[in-house]
Amino acid sequence: MNFNDLKINDDIKSAVGKMGFEKLTPIQKKAIPEALAGKDIIGQAQTGSGKTFAFAIPILNKIFTPDKSPQAIILCPTRELCIQVAEEFKKLSWDMDKVKILAVYGGQAIGRQIRVLNKGVHVVVGTPGRVIDHIERGTLDLIGVETVVLDEADEMLDMGFRDDIELILRHTPKQRQTLLFSATMRDEIKKITKLYQNNPKFIKISDSRKTIPKIKQFSFKSDDRDKIDDLCKIIEYYDFNLWLIFCNTRRRVDFVYRNLKRNGFKVDSIHGDMTQKVRDKVMNKFRNGNISILVASDIAARGIDVTEIDVVVNYDIPQNPEDYIHRIGRTARAGESGYAFNIVAPYESHDLVKIRKKFNLNIKSKKVPSRDEIERIKNKEVLDDVRVLIENNDLENYVNVITSSKMDATEIAAALLKMIREK
Template identity: 65%
Template sequence: MNFNDLKISSDIKKSINDMGFNKMTPIQKLTIPKELKGADLIGQAQTGSGKTLAFGIPIVEKIFIPDKSPQAIILCPTRELSMQVAGEIEKLAFRIKKFKVLAVYGGQPIGKQTRVLKKGVHVVVGTPGRVIDHIERGNLDLIGIETVVLDEADEMLEMGFRQDIELILSKTPPQRQTLLFSATIPDEIKQIAKKYQKNPDFIKISDKKEHIPKITQYAFKCNIKDKFDGLTRLIQAYDVKMALIFCNTKKSVDYVAKHLKKLDFSVDSLHGDMTQKTRDKVMNKFKNGNINILVATDVAARGLDIDNVEVIVNYDVPQNSDDYIHRIGRTARAGKTGLAVMLVSKDETARFNNIRKANSVKIIERELPTHREIETIKNMQILENAENIIKNENLEEYMNLIKDNSSNNDYLEIAASLLKMMGSN
């Protein structure tokens, strides 16, 4: 089934084509036709499954342009995801004249958002806290809302937004359509669904295997006191250019980032205790390549969408299989391949075994490279770079310099000494 088979406007179909999409993903195939008919639903799907279009297409299709009051509201856990979702909605509605979508979130002056809301907006995308702020100030009236979407609902609940979500839902008309999308379905989500949805369809997409084959996955057993040393060995052994390191706690993030900085790695950290301004600054540094290692907690990294992350490091074993899949899904984007490595201490073995058993995730256990092996790997990398230079660059000037100024005519010996010098740097 492809998008042209849907009963939606030709303008939206053209925009979907412009975005480079043709065939629908499983979550889109199973949800869009139901949503177009007005059904409530719970969609369980991982990041990268195409859920933004799954709820975005029906929303854009149903908007009545002459009515400038909000007709749909999408709640997201973070500013980054709000901006991302609003951007996708904007692309879908590109050919629809006078269509307005606005992302509202903390960390940006409220005045600018207020002015846009007063002029009229069809779709509001935002974090629960800032949405409530606008409601309380009288900037946002939800009386005309026809569709509410809770995106990444499990993350919003984990971040403590349940009360805010329920308050927002209580301000919307009871006849609204309520769509709930989440990677996991804990009891809290079931409770919200029971209270605020009308006979929702439950759609679960087990598409984890579909997104993982391009990611090589290794696990390295080590003592907890040797974890940091193991991390630095892996960074060197795999010649990491751009890596995202996940830790389970803010304390762990701070420890890893601080000690990597001491070793002169280009690194910064990201966690929920930082101000939004600081988080934006750090993420821009990572996106722009000003730092090549980012150490983060799961929540802080939500909405971080970067195509060229080569390596994901699980410094701490995630709490469950869903978190693991979510973390490693941040590499191998846009058809590329990726590497995911995990450091496993003795007290994390049970969690590791559970992750490996779940959905037959293929994680290969390996020994941490020794310092001697790392030296060999580094030397091989230097040699490989040297061979590339020989193929692609003119070395005549340098060859003449060696001939004219070296008393040693054994060029192999000279090359070996240069390799030793470079390898020890």
């Protein structure tokens, strides 16, 4: 099914085309027609499944631009995801006339958000805390909202936002469309759906497992005290451009970041205790390629959508198997392939076995590269570059310099290789 087959505004179709999308993902194929028909939806789908389009397209399709009060509100667990969702809305509404989208979240000056809200906004994307702040200040009136979206509902509940969600829902009209998306479907989420949705259509997509074969997964045995040295060896040996490294705690994020920095890698970190300004700055460096390695916690990584990530490394194995799928799903985006490396201490072996069995994953064992192997591969990389130079360049003048010198050509080559490798 193509986007052109949908009964939606031509301006939305045009924007989707400019973004380079043609075929719908499974969640989009099932959810968009139901949402366009005005039905409530429970969508169970993993990160990276294309679910933002599944609710953004139906919302934008029914926006009435002369009415400048909020007509839809999307709740997200983190600032990063909030920003990402708002950006998707803006891209989809490129060709629509005067559609206003606003992201509201903590860590950003509230005065600016109030000024934009006062001018008129059609779609609000926000974190629960900041949305409630605006409601209590009287700067956000949800009485005209037709659609509410709970995005990454399981994460919002894990972060303790249930009371906030319910408070926000009570400020919206009873006659509304409610769309809920979650990677997991726990009892607490089912309670929310029974209380706040009207005969919802349940859509379950296991498309994350279809993308998993595109992710080559490996495990490396390591003692906990050796993990950082082994991580450095792995990074040196494997030739990847962008690395995303996950740790289970903020302290581990800081530890890994400091040690990689000390070893000369282009690295930065992101975790929940950082200010929004710092997190935005780090993410921009990662997206722009100014750093090649990002060390992150699970919560801070929500909303990271960088299509070029080559490899995800689990420095710590997650105890929740679902978190493993969320993490490795950051690579192999947009149909590309990717890698997932797991550095496994003895006490984590059982957790990885649980993950492997639950999702029937093919995780192959590999040895951490030795220093000799790293030296060989680094030398080979230089010699490969030299071979390309020989094949594609006129080196006559340089050959004359070497032959006219009184030094042995082999020793000159060896000395130059040493200079390159040790600079």
